[in-house]
Amino acid sequence: WRAARTTAWERVVPRRWSVELLRVPAAHEDGGREVLIHLHRWRNASNNKQLLPVVLWIHGGGMVLPMGEHGDSQLRILEPIGPHVLIASVQYSLAPQHQCPAAPTDVFRAMTWLHKHAATVGGDANAMSVLGVSAGANLAAVGEHTSKAQRCESPNPLHTSRAFTM
Numbered sequence: 001w002r003a004a005r006t007t008a009w010e011r012v013v014p015r016r017w018s019v020e021l022l023r024v025p026a027a028h029e030d031g032g033r034e035v036l037i038h039l040h041r042w043r044n045a046s047n048n049k050q051l052l053p054v055v056l057w058i059h060g061g062g063m064v065l066p067m068g069e070h071g072d073s074q075l076r077i078l079e080p081i082g083p084h085v086l087i088a089s090v091q092y093s094l095a096p097q098h099q100c101p102a103a104p105t106d107v108f109r110a111m112t113w114l115h116k117h118a119a120t121v122g123g124d125a126n127a128m129s130v131l132g133v134s135a136g137a138n139l140a141a142v143g144e145h146t147s148k149a150q151r152c153e154s155p156n157p158l159h160t161s162r163a164f165t166m
Contacts (some may be wrong), residue, residue: 016082017075018043022121024113033093035106037114038067039121040075040087053127054118055081056111057089058143060134063103064095074133086123088114092139107143 017040024035059067059074067074067089078087090110093102111130118125132140 016043016079017041017087020121022088022113024109033098033102033106035109035113036091037110038089038091040082040089041122042082042084051119051124052122053085053129054114054123054125055085055087056107056114056128056130056140056143057087058092058107058130058132058136058139059089060132060136063092063135063139066094067091077133078131086121088123104139104142104146107139108146111143111147 020039020041022037022039024037026032026034055078057075057078061067075087075089078085088110090107092106092110095103111128114121114123115125115128118128130140130144132138
């Protein structure tokens with residue numbers, strides 16, 4: 001259903017981003033699931049090789065609906081800042097196929113991986129934000145909370161600049 005709606009939306013609204021698929025390697029402690037990240041780059045952005053802030057976008061959908069291909073229609077709200085940031089949308093594990101805490105674990109793994117590898121994809125790890133809508137807002141808050149807890153316990157903390165929820 002959501003894929004069909006996204007496809008219909010894309011017929012009306014041209015794609016503003018090119019999309020690169022990134023794979024976060026599986027981790028033994030979370031059942032060996034690979035996490036997919038869709039990295040959205042603004043098509044008409046200036047090509048000055050400057051590192052861009054990274055926005056980790058977490059889609060809504062009650063943790064049961066998948067994100068749309070090539071830029072969920074929810075990404076449209078980020079269009080005003082599109083040329084100035086890299087938008088990374090995480091494809092987290094969905095219920096009921098995956099039990100909790102699969103989704104928040106996937107989001108935190110995506111945050112950690114993006115922070116560590118930001119420069120290799122053209123992003124600035126020191127200017128990373130987490131943004132979510134609806135159920136994605138919940139996951140953004142949980143990811144940021146987990147990140148803050150890790151900062152207190154780890155010699156190599158993950159630093160995100162902020163989490164926004166809508």
